[in-house]
Amino acid sequence: xxxxxQEPMIKNVTLSNQSLIGKLNxxxxxxxxxxxxxxxxxxxxxxxxxxxxYYDQGGNSKWMATLVQTAAFPILLIPFFLIPxxxxxxxxxxxxxxxxxxxIYFSLGVFIAGxxxxxxxxxxxxxxxxxxxxxxxxxxFNAIFxxxxxxxxxxxxxxxxxxxxxxxxxxVGINDDSDGPxxxxxxxxxxxxxxxxxxxALYSLLLSxxxxxxxxxxxxxxxxxxxxxxxxxxxxxTCVSVxxxxxxxxxxxxxxxxxxxSAGRVSxxxxxxxxxxxxxxCSVGVVGLIFVVSSLFSNVISTASLAxxxxxxxxxxxxxxxxxxxxxxxxxxxGFVSYIYQNYLDDCKARRTRNNDSESQTGSLS
Numbered sequence: 001x002x003x004x005x006q007e008p009m010i011k012n013v014t015l016s017n018q019s020l021i022g023k024l025n026x027x028x029x030x031x032x033x034x035x036x037x038x039x040x041x042x043x044x045x046x047x048x049x050x051x052x053x054y055y056d057q058g059g060n061s062k063w064m065a066t067l068v069q070t071a072a073f074p075i076l077l078i079p080f081f082l083i084p085x086x087x088x089x090x091x092x093x094x095x096x097x098x099x100x101x102x103x104i105y106f107s108l109g110v111f112i113a114g115x116x117x118x119x120x121x122x123x124x125x126x127x128x129x130x131x132x133x134x135x136x137x138x139x140x141f142n143a144i145f146x147x148x149x150x151x152x153x154x155x156x157x158x159x160x161x162x163x164x165x166x167x168x169x170x171x172v173g174i175n176d177d178s179d180g181p182x183x184x185x186x187x188x189x190x191x192x193x194x195x196x197x198x199x200x201a202l203y204s205l206l207l208s209x210x211x212x213x214x215x216x217x218x219x220x221x222x223x224x225x226x227x228x229x230x231x232x233x234x235x236x237x238t239c240v241s242v243x244x245x246x247x248x249x250x251x252x253x254x255x256x257x258x259x260x261x262s263a264g265r266v267s268x269x270x271x272x273x274x275x276x277x278x279x280x281x282c283s284v285g286v287v288g289l290i291f292v293v294s295s296l297f298s299n300v301i302s303t304a305s306l307a308x309x310x311x312x313x314x315x316x317x318x319x320x321x322x323x324x325x326x327x328x329x330x331x332x333x334x335g336f337v338s339y340i341y342q343n344y345l346d347d348c349k350a351r352r353t354r355n356n357d358s359e360s361q362t363g364s365l366s
Contacts, residue, residue: 036289041301041308042281043284044282048128049309049312049316052317056317059261059268060124062250066117066120067241072280083223105232125189125195126181127317128312131192133310134173134196136336139339141205142207144162150211157341161335171331173193213229223287
């Protein structure tokens, strides 16, 4: 699972959030922005590297690796209770029933658990750098699903991004990946590639379904509502992972894993704990950037951070960055830039439209 694994889909900062941000002076605002960027980038990179470390040191439970991706969701309760919810306008539509909300959260939570499992299998059979490069394809899948499900425009820049990221994934797919985990057969590497690619596609589908839920069912995209969805879906995903852990029988091997963990028993426990914490720290950074700046800026940083993990894996695990991987990384960055620039153009257009509407309303009042 990557940063964006719990990326919220908010279009604008709410009015109450804007009023709170307005109380900060410029340097306080920049400190807050920098802190959230740090949380996002470091959280994502640390989570992926710790996940690879877990496997390298003798961990082998795919369900445990899946569980830690959402198990620390109570951390999200901190910003949920510290940041006040926006006030609903008096003419707001009636909220959906409990049964509808429960069905949405349950369905999405089950999908997230399955998506996390695919990511866990991918990381088991691939090096951290290869895994991260394949994860970059989620942007291409996101553009495709957004076009069909959310009626997003498919511009030339978005098309360019999809094509370039597809080429990047294809290069990674044909790469020998000789620096991959020891004892992994070529067939298992193919499984790892397909699982990671499938996880990226499923995650992008999840984002589009979340956006559709906000538009058609919840009919609002405030900070608190998105955070609620993150918390409840993570709760469901955690429960599903626990059930999978016991139903598969993997729970019986956990004690043996801990005893045989190369770095020691304490390191085994701390690896799992800090992996779980790292994923939620990343989520706090994503939500924090939406609160302080905008969803566009949060998406930009989330996207850019995908290119940092392969570099970090080279430094930490000494993964080999051969010519094919370097070209794939450059293509991924090219695809990122195209995607981000299109979002920037869309944001500028939306701002101009809002300013024109505001000026027209002011003129009519005068």
